Amino acid sequence: MIFNVCTYVLIFVIEYVLAIKSGAEVLKADAFNNLSGVISTFLLIIGVHIASDQDETRLIGFPVSNQSELSNQKKVRLSRFRFETVFTLTTSILMIGIAVKVIGGGINDLLHAASQRVPNPIGIVGAVISTVLILIMLGINYFWGKKTNSAALLASAKDSLGDAITSFGTAISIYLMWQYDLKWVDSVASIIIGSFILLSGFEIFLESSLNLVDYFSPRKERQFKEQILTDPAIKAVLGVHAHYDGSLVTVEATVIVDYAMTVAQSFDVAQRIKMKLKQKFEISDAKILFIPNNINE
Template structure:
């Protein structure tokens, strides 16, 4: 009995399952980190709010609610990651999808799920912008009404100090894990945490200066500066997420992918190449010209070589190659 070779679909299915498995593993890491973030932020809020009541420091109370907003934004990211990591191939957030027996439909639905990470990262950036505007407007209001501002008890510095230490821990974990898993959600959360650290530092400095020297306007100016930093970070994440969802890709990176493909001596030219973001995954569609004498089997082997090269050298998750004859 002749042993039948695995078909192209079977090989592709195995490769795709491996890719999904790696991505699901990353999502589990991301989700675990974000849940840890929520617990820490809730703890920070309770500590700061209680010490704000004890010290009479309004700026510490504002910082407490700023950190509470971190709970909301992180919870939104968890929802996005949960949808992206859903393994139910028959529905997409409750809506029916095409027949999943076909590999192309499996890929389309899975890549659509991965984009939910970017969608909820975008929502998080909008929350950051809203928080920043609130902090800036609050700072301007207190700056215009300095006489009504009370001198706080220095115990409020303890609350801000605890906040700095705990959020710094969150930032380190999120940033390192975000780089390791290439997660936009964790990197966005890390940037958000960096803004929260600066907010807490500003809070501690403001309480100390107002208490020690009675310079009340320092509190307001510091909060406005910190609000501007958070606003900048929020706009940056918003822009990146919006461009990813609009299917924009850095042309310099696309040129790099072209050069990598052209390094293969069998490729005559690359007349077209388009790269896409699907969550944190990058996929590429390329048109290449080759010798018209190349057989189907040879072009298939060449396509596999190109896909593996782009994966190893550029981190591209999936590549689709369209062949054209160099001469007709």
């Protein structure tokens, strides 16, 4: 993660400096696009750091109840993971702000296209350097992501591909402007990149907001229910609710079982259901509430 931040900072500095020197607004827009990568990665690091805190008596410095110690410790651990979502939501708001600035600048330049000048080709160098560095970072993240089975690194590699394509497109745009004297391309390309940042920001904002209010896909919850019903001890499933704690999924289910089932048996059933859900859906935890069926049935 630190490597990603350093790489994106280097790319931003190179592109921004060369954007000023070349007068290429599209390169400046791409620099801000990569700046959003710096912000998102940095905030993710903070979120992961909070999530990895081992002190179960405090939550980011604030004391928590010591009642029901075992369940409370688990609750505190899961609550910490939600800070990843909080920081992701913050990132999306910053991305939207950056996008509005980039799009506004592009529209303003387009309205005053007559006074615009063709960018200096040195801007192409900045975009090419950005593309190469991002591809190197992508390759490293993908390699280590596969080797360590890290979802965060694999997701970072996937996101970097879009940034690499954007930077390459920026290089092509500057070349076309320089070669064919197409001044308007600079403004249009800036608006396109800004729109890309805006769309990504809104998507992240929507997903993070839904996660924070405990929304979960009904289709996925139906799959959880169907899996729980495959256990022979379960007579019916009254309800299934799943939610995110950061990127972790916790499932809560209320099930009907035989009235004669003992506590020990219900514990074994709960553990069996948890194991099956973890194996098939890679959830982090499951809470099963048992209700006995009618004694006369």
